[in-house]
Amino acid sequence: MPTYAFTTEDIEYIRHGDKPQMMKLYRPTGDGPFPMIIDLHGGAWSSGDLADCDARDRVLAASGFVVGAINFRHGTEGYLACMADINFCIRWFKANAKRFNGNPAKFGLSGTSSGGHLAMLSSMRPHDARYESIPLPAGSPAVDATAQAIVMQWPVINPISRYRHARRLRDSANPPAWIGNIPERQEGFWGGDAGMIEGNPMLILEKGEKVTMPPTLWIQGQPDQTHDYRDPESPVELNEPLRFSHNYRKACGHIETLYIDNATKVSDQSHNPTAAFFQRFLG
Numbered sequence: 001m002p003t004y005a006f007t008t009e010d011i012e013y014i015r016h017g018d019k020p021q022m023m024k025l026y027r028p029t030g031d032g033p034f035p036m037i038i039d040l041h042g043g044a045w046s047s048g049d050l051a052d053c054d055a056r057d058r059v060l061a062a063s064g065f066v067v068g069a070i071n072f073r074h075g076t077e078g079y080l081a082c083m084a085d086i087n088f089c090i091r092w093f094k095a096n097a098k099r100f101n102g103n104p105a106k107f108g109l110s111g112t113s114s115g116g117h118l119a120m121l122s123s124m125r126p127h128d129a130r131y132e133s134i135p136l137p138a139g140s141p142a143v144d145a146t147a148q149a150i151v152m153q154w155p156v157i158n159p160i161s162r163y164r165h166a167r168r169l170r171d172s173a174n175p176p177a178w179i180g181n182i183p184e185r186q187e188g189f190w191g192g193d194a195g196m197i198e199g200n201p202m203l204i205l206e207k208g209e210k211v212t213m214p215p216t217l218w219i220q221g222q223p224d225q226t227h228d229y230r231d232p233e234s235p236v237e238l239n240e241p242l243r244f245s246h247n248y249r250k251a252c253g254h255i256e257t258l259y260i261d262n263a264t265k266v267s268d269q270s271h272n273p274t275a276a277f278f279q280r281f282l283g
Helices: 050-062 079-095 114-124 159-170 182-190 193-198 201-206 240-250 268-282
Strands: 006-016 019-028 034-040 066-070 102-112 149-153 216-222 255-261
Touching (some): 006 066, 019 079, 034 050, 034 114, 034 268, 050 066, 050 102, 066 079, 079 102, 079 114, 102 114, 102 268, 114 149, 149 268, 159 182
Parallel strands (some): 034 102, 102 149
Antiparallel strands (some): 006 019, 019 066
């Protein structure tokens, strides 16, 4: 595959009051139009920044994708505000595809940790009225928030499971350092157990909700107690990545799981498979 030079640009895609939400655009140099990707940062739904996506998005842009790494409302601004920003940004990015030399018919979503969860949830419910609540400017093209491919890097796919997992470990004799105040941060974003259950891709599949299921890659580091564990309430004897993959395939979706070394996962060992998967399904 060719390697492309690319440019970067900071763009405000929406503003709430006096607070802009920003995109960092990575645009390959060439004829195009190029497939388009939105990349979502992690941070337990309460922190993180689009800069966290930079190394991966440089690989994607060099591979021939127009990429937008974005910030969005999170933390105590809540689950639905977050999903509304992401859904709007996808539609806005597609509506402006010609400006960015992009092809809106070849669109992917990428996300890390909680961003992987948000990518999957957005792709499952692209027409949810709550998520579509922010209209595009008058006269915009008729576009929607559907995606043709998803790559999740070690996603927190099951918010209620991860919340209870963190609380159990924090109450143990030797709690791991990663937990910190994650339970409280999740409570602030989700507003309690009901939100963590409703906006939950794992449980959405297990209760049989009819959703959109684009081809998906789950990249998972090992060992990783934060994302690769077994939920004691799970109906199957599988850790969360394979439990989700089982559910996705059972619902007739295409999903692949790639395990890599957790200690060096934020590197080309995850960036290159991300680009290769998108090349297969969007290229």
